[in-house]
Amino acid sequence: MDERQLALIQRLSDGCAHSGEAIARDVGLTRAAVWKTLRKTADEFGLELLSERGRGYRLATPLELLDAGRIRATLSDAGRKRLSRLDIHPVIDSTNRELMRLAAEGAPSGGVCLAERQTAGRGRRGREWVSPFGVNVYLSLLWRYPFAPSNLGGASLAIGAVLAEVLSELDIEGVALKWPNDLLWQRRKLAGLLLEVAGESQGPCHLVVGLGLNLRMTAGQGSAIDQPWASLEEALYGVMIERNVLVACLLEALLEALDRYGREGLAPFLPLWRAHDAYLGEPVRLLIGERVIEGIHAGVAEDGSLLLDTPDGRCAFQAGEVSLRPLETEHS
């Protein structure tokens, strides 16, 4: 995205009609070039552009673009102290990748990278994270620890638990956690976390936490997602929270949690995780590579592993993908 395209989107982000003449004057283009550039930008970024006779151009849906000033101003003093940098990219390959790169160059704890769109958003298990422009949250944070990477085994549950709590405090009812850290709403995926770790085997190490949270993605924009998904707009029944305020609330809680995890580990976060457990007591299936294990979901152990009651007794698992076991169909 070039500066001009970004300026055009910023100009139209309010959802009001803007005349071609006024846009041309402000952005320094001819009127014909305005139309061409707008059309190209809208196509490239999946935005619905309307042209209204005698009034000009407008976006079908207004956009609230990310604004570093607004985010910083919403953070508490403690939150601002923990934040060492706040980068906002209109377009990037992956915010996790960018922060891992900055970490390798020596960036300190508290680095944050946000994007309006990702062209190579990374999900867990090598999946793609669908990342259309301006409608969701793509956020990564960097934190450094003096200890070995093996101590970060519980971090993904701790972060998931904190996120579920932030969303519940924003009056989003029914947010639940699927082990280890998927956020569900009405059993559909609302947000995902990708944790990436690097460092010396005996420490120190650093962690990049990547959060993708669906806000107001349309069915068309999310059509490539291969599992049931939900958006925050749905979960809030249409009453949308300001996007920059939401990002500030998430950052505030995540930065504090990363700091606390370094001092106290997983233990203080476990009650929160358990309070949001999506499948407790339900029949589930755990996929570990080619292996399928069936059992009753018995919650999480103190070290964060998944507990399943199987015909062989209660077993703990450190990895795998959980899904609800479909009800047996009855044959007459």
Ligand code: BTN
């Ligand atoms: C999952 O598969 O559930 C994890 C998805 C994580 C997506 C986020 S979006 C911001 C950050 N940058 C990435 O490339 N991935 C994570």
